[in-house]
Amino acid sequence: DYTNYQDELMIYWSDIKSDSKYASPFYDEDKYLTFEPDHGGWNNIRMSMETVLIMAHAMGRTLVLPPEAAIYLINDGSKG
Numbered sequence: 001d002y003t004n005y006q007d008e009l010m011i012y013w014s015d016i017k018s019d020s021k022y023a024s025p026f027y028d029e030d031k032y033l034t035f036e037p038d039h040g041g042w043n044n045i046r047m048s049m050e051t052v053l054i055m056a057h058a059m060g061r062t063l064v065l066p067p068e069a070a071i072y073l074i075n076d077g078s079k080g
Contacts, residue, residue: 027060034064042074
């Protein structure tokens with residue numbers, strides 16, 4: 001039976017209690033992480049923003065964002 005075979009291959013997430021006490025060696029609330037967006041298209045900026053948000057959270061750092069700027073091919077269609 002294919003269903004039973006598939007169930008045997010599945011491994012479900014379970015909480016590991018010791019993981020909740022783990023502290024990253026990079027965790028430091030007194031430090032900063034800066035972000036400069038890619039000069040490419042919207043998807044490149046979105047993916048890099050998602051990554052830096054997770055990194056800042058994991059390392060306990062304050063995320064510093066750049067000033068507001070035009071995004072390539074979004075605001076007025078220009079390349080600059």
